[in-house]
Amino acid sequence: MTVADNFTPLAPFNGPVEIGLRALALLNEAFPACYSLQRLVVFDYLVVHSDDMPGGPTGLHPKTPHRGGEMLVRRVVLEQGLLLYQSRSLVERRYTDSGLMYAATERSASFLDALSSEYLSVLRERAAWLVLAFGEMSDTQLVQIATKRIGEWGAEFAMESVLKLKEETWQ
Numbered sequence: 821m822t823v824a825d826n827f828t829p830l831a832p833f834n835g836p837v838e839i840g841l842r843a844l845a846l847l848n849e850a851f852p853a854c855y856s857l858q859r860l861v862v863f864d865y866l867v868v869h870s871d872d873m874p875g876g877p878t879g880l881h882p883k884t885p886h887r888g889g890e891m892l893v894r895r896v897v898l899e900q901g902l903l904l905y906q907s908r909s910l911v912e913r914r915y916t917d918s919g920l921m922y923a924a925t926e927r928s929a930s931f932l933d934a935l936s937s938e939y940l941s942v943l944r945e946r947a948a949w950l951v952l953a954f955g956e957m958s959d960t961q962l963v964q965i966a967t968k969r970i971g972e973w974g975a976e977f978a979m980e981s982v983l984k985l986k987e988e989t990w991q
Contacts, residue, residue: 839894840901842867842943844910847924848932849947850955854914854923859959860902861894862966866954867946877949880942 846863847855855863870876902922905911910928914921932944954962 834897836897836900836904838901839864839898840905840911841940842947843898843902843922844905844924844928845932845940845943845947846951847911847922848928849944849951851924851928853955854916854921856919856921856959857895857899857902859962860922861898862962863950863954864894864898865966867943867950870946870949873953876953877946880939880946 842864843860846860846867866873866876868881869879871879902911902913906913908931909925910931912923912925914923932940957965
């Protein structure tokens with residue numbers, strides 16, 4: 821048996837490495853504050869689709885149909901990403917009266933500074949915007965905003981599809 825036989829590759833896109841990196845950028849921007857997993861799930865969606873919020877900057881990823889459902893599948897992968905970066909001492913878990921929280925460490929900023937890519941640069945800008953705009957909100961307020969708006973996120977494609985289908989039927 822070789823090392824390759826036991827190797828399970830991590831998905832590079834929207835897998836634990838990428839989602840964990842986005843969480844690390846958010847936590848680093850909020851340092852020394854710590855955030856709950858629930859907040860990080862909503863923040864991960866908003867950092868990727870910042871243009872879903874009124875006045876938000878252009879999103880990191882393109883708008884896709886039914887993107888509001890992305891939040892439902894992010895939690896487990898985000899948790900895996902946080903554990904991955906925790907294993908490298910870049911994220912720490914804190915047990916508080918409010919429950920389990922995550923925070924950047926003293927090493928996080930140096931790690932992020934050592935990486936250079938257009939994506940990471942834009943990600944860090946979006947993280948700064950997000951923490952400034954929503955960082956002081958309670959988790960409850962943030963979830964209320966997400967819950968209120970989740971039906972709208974991606975819904976414009978659903979209506980466009982219905983209209984396109986009707987248009988094709990009329991011809």
